Amino acid sequence: MKKQFFQVCAILFITITTQAQGLFSKSEIFTHQDSLRGSITKERAWWNLKSYHLDIKVNPAEKTITGTNTVRYTVLSEYNKMQIDLQEPMQIYKVTQDGKELKFERDGNAFFIELTATQKVGDTKEVIVSFGGKPKEAVNPPWDGGITWRKDKNGNDFIASSCQGLGASIWWPNKDHMYDEVENMLISVNVPGNLTNVSNGRLQSVKKQKDGTKTFNWYVSNPINNYGVNINIGDYVNFSEKYKGEKGDLDCSYYVLRDNLKTAQEHFKDAPKMLKALENWFGPYPFYEDSYKLVETPYLGMEHQSSVTYGNDYKMGYRGNDLSGTGWGLKFDYIIIHESGHEWFANNITYKDIADMWIHESFTTYSESLFVEYYYGKEAGAQYVRGLRKMISNDKQIIGSYDVNKEGSGDMYPKGANMLHTIRQIINDDAKWKSILRGLNSTFYHQTVTTKQIEYYMSAQSGIDLSAIFNQYLRTPQIPTFEYYFRNQKLVYNWMNCNENFTMPLKVTLNGVETWLKPTRDWQMLDASGEKPSLVVDNNFYVIPFNITD
DSSP: HHHHHHHHHHHHHHHHHHHHOOOSSOOOOOOOHHHHHHHHHHHHEEEEEEEEEEEEEEETTTEEEEEEEEEEEEESSSOOOOEEOOTTTOOOEEETTEEOOOOEEEEEEEEEEOOOSOOOOOOOEEEEEEEEEEEOOOOOTTBBBBHHHOOOSSSEEEEEEEOTTTTTTTTBBBBBOOTTTTTEEEEEEEEEOOOOEEEEEEEEEEEEEETTTTEEEEOOOOOOOOOGGOOOSSSSEEEEEEETTTTTEEEEEEEEEEGGGGHHHHHHTHHHHHHHHHHHHSSSSSTGGGOOEEEOOOSOOOOOOTTTTOOOOOOOOBBOOOOOOSGGGGGGGGHHHHHHTTTTTTTEEESSSSSGGGHHHHHHHHHHHHHHHHHOOOHHHHHHHGGGGGOOOOOOOOOOOTTTTTTOOGGGHHHHHHHHHHHHHHHTOOOHHHHHHHHHHHHHTTTEEEEEHHHHHHHHTTTTTTHHHHHHHOSSOOHHHHEEEEETTTTEEOOOOOOOOEOOEEEEEETTTEEOOOOOOOEEEEESSSSSSSSSOOOSSSSEEEETTT
């Protein structure tokens, strides 16, 4: 039974990590469309986003979305062609600026708009994009996402968006590249009168329309990435509480289907527990101004900023399973902890290019271990993260291909978390480790970043050159092998299955005594006098120990 259980967990975790939230491409052949989507084109580079007003009507009967997006921007350099992205089968009907209709051409999923007004450096201007159509319907959300159109058990429409990897342009027009985030956003969503829409930020108003529909206006006061924008539509009821956090009172609101209210009121107690643990490790929740919301959806869940979506069937673990196989994974609801952990790593600190998606997923997977540690002790947290190793495939490198919207291996989840756990051992100072995690969130607060920025920061703050470790674990699929044997009362050892310049200190217990070694690719020797020489490698390092004489 135990073996079968672990096999089930492995299948579940592989499903998450190979499809997870970013549509892992099966082809390494990149196209013109990949470049238009994944690079900072000339038509993107000359203008900087300021705000969006997304104003839409959602028609469940026809499965359509229509409306406008008002794009406010600042001119960085003079140019008159703007790229706005919207994917088939959605259509842009009209674009205007200063009341004048503009010409545009479509190139696949990119629209190129010819601006007639002078675009003077420093000016702030707007274009209004009118659009509509039947957006791609989600096949297997959130991995193969789009819009999910379902019914709840009472026959009410139950609708939600999920689009990481695919891109927000699957359902609304925007500058669909992660490097540039709006400073604020107004989201206006018109829905049938018997339904409620929940989006990001704070609810400003609900307006009843003459046709019996309602328009919900949500305002986001913090920078937000495109895929973090969401709509959730259903027969929702709401309950709330105030969490007394590091920055004062945080408004926490929970939106669930009417029949699930009592269950959610008990089960969602993991949310304030999450906030307490992760504020301890990462610093204040990054969006006090916009509140924290947990919203029930007809799919598993995602990290939509200040509107975290939830569909884990009100079970502990991952739909009732412990992905680590250690027992600790059943002490919390995986979706509440993991997706909320992304508020720090994904929504606060956001990758510029999806090739660096590990920044989101490695730190957030590691946050599960930190949650366990906070409530159940250091060894419990370590057991949890070590338990994820059996899910690692080492199929390819974790960092993907740049400028083509291509992420790397799904190993960014369990392997990336174990890389961070290994770095913690190397630093060997828990207070400093916590200061680095908190420092990342304060230094890169509400910013988009690159892998290099994260690497340099962690090396500088730790006082240790971690470049060899990052190069090994992020840029190769190889796991370092610590080879050793005993000869003539000497321990002989080196690193194998690694980069030529790989060096990483390693903690071992040699003849019962804790010892730090500094292996390289070259063989080294150390005195190991004793009747029966023995060596045990600290299993908190993600390496493969190999006794050549065994």
